[in-house]
Each structure stands twice: as structure tokens, then as C-alpha cells.
């Protein structure tokens with residue numbers, strides 16, 4: 371039976387990085403279950419209370435693409451987006467970029483239950499580093515999924531701001547195979563990002579831009595998350 375006053379979160383693992391503290395915590399939920407929390411750069415990055423939009427980021431990106439064989443996922447987090455990608459049998463090759471070596475190490479040591487079966491999947495290549503290293507225009511992907519911040523207006527690392535600026539977005543779009551999809555997750559609507567993607571689509575041509583907003587109930591609060599997609603012509 372759930373207790374009236376849930377215990378405070380327990381820290382399962384913690385590391386100090388040049389970008390600030392990273393921690394894996396767990397706590398009891400109001401329903402008596404266990405929720406895992408990830409702190410990155412000293413900022414709350416996510417928990418497992420409701421991961422429907424992390425999963426939807428993957429599903430919508432994959433659904434928009436006829437043959438999603440090669441997928442780039444940035445970053446790893448607690449693995450829900452990557453797991454949803456791996457559940458699609460059409461996917462043959464998944465590059466996951468994760469900037470925090472500590473998180474990759476905890477995953478390898480089996481400390482993160484939600485990452486079991488994700489990092490060890492034979493289709494996965496882990497890039498322990500900045501996803502920007504892979505957004506260089508060199509490699510092509512059918513689907514590029516970005517969930518590294520709480521959105522461009524709520525960064526976990528200030529250096530990530532360049533990811534949402536025109537040069538990086540344009541390079542990411544150039545890396546889409548014909549019929550490919552770029553999808554970016556945000557914890558709130560991001561009109562600036564939508565406008566930049568729409569302007570790039572006008573300039574580059576052959577792209578369709580979409581905003582998909584979702585309302586989620588989280589422990590008595592109503593939140594609106596958003597996913598931004600740019601779909602390349604097939």
C-alpha cells in the first residue's frame with residue numbers, strides 16, 4: 371500500500387563532470403511504484419513518471435520514414451527513445467550519442483534498469499561524446515532524433531544552444547536520406563525553433579515542418595510537451 375508521505379529520492383550514482391553534476395536517483399511514486407530520475411549538468415533532465423513523449427519522439431520519426439534503417443539518437447538518457455527505435459524491426463543501425471561517460475559507464479555496469487538491453491543491442495553503436503560531433507554533414511541517416519535538453523529554451527548545457535542554431539540544423543537536415551525525418555523533443559512549445567525550421571525549409575526546399583504538441587498529466591500537474599519534425603521529400 372502506498373505510504374502517505376513518499377520517501378525523498380535516493381541517489382544511486384553520482385559523478386562530477388566539466389558540465390556539472392550528473393546523478394541517477396530513485397524515489398517512490400504517489401502510486402507506490404519506483405521512479406528513476408536523471409540529473410544532468412545539475413539540472414533535472416527526466417524521470418520515468420511519464421515517458422510517453424520520449425517514446426513518441428521515436429515512433430513519430432520512424433512512422434514518417436518509409437525505410438528507417440539508420441537512426442541517430444542524441445542522447446541516451448534513461449533509454450526510452452532508443453528502446454522504441456530498437457523495437458522497430460526495420461531498424462538495422464542505431465548510433466546513440468551520449469555526452470556523459472559516467473552515464474554510459476553506469477549503463478554498462480547494469481546500474482540503470484531502464485537501459486538494460488539497449489546499450490548491449492548489437493545494432494547499437496555508442497558515441498560517448500557530443501551529438502554535435504556527428505552533425506557534421508558527413509554521414510546520412512534515415513531518422514535523426516534529438517532529445518538532449520529540455521528544449522532550446524531550457525538547456526541542460528549552455529554549449530548545446532548551437533545545436534538549435536541555423537548552421538547545425540541545416541547540417542542535420544543535409545544528413546537526412548531522401549524521405550528521412552529529423553525530430554526534436556522539447557518540454558514546452560518552442561515557437562523560435564519552429565520558426566527557424568520553417569525558414570530553413572523555405573530556403574532549402576523539399577522539406578515539410580510539423581509541430582506536434584502533447585498534454586501530459588504528471589502527478590497532478592498538466593504539462594504540454596512538443597516535438598518538432600522536419601521531413602525530407604522522398
Ligand SMILES: C[S@@+](CC[C@H](N)C(=O)[O-])C[C@H]1O[C@@H](n2cnc3c(N)ncnc32)[C@H](O)[C@@H]1O
Nearest residue numbers: 424445447448449450451468469500501517518
Ligand atoms: C533528457 S535525456 C534523454 C532522454 C531520452 N530521450 C530517454 O528516452 O530516456 C538527455 C540526455 O542527453 C545527454 N546530452 C546532453 N547534451 C548532449 C550532447 N550535446 N550530446 C550528446 N548527449 C547529450 C544528457 O547527458 C542526457 O543523457
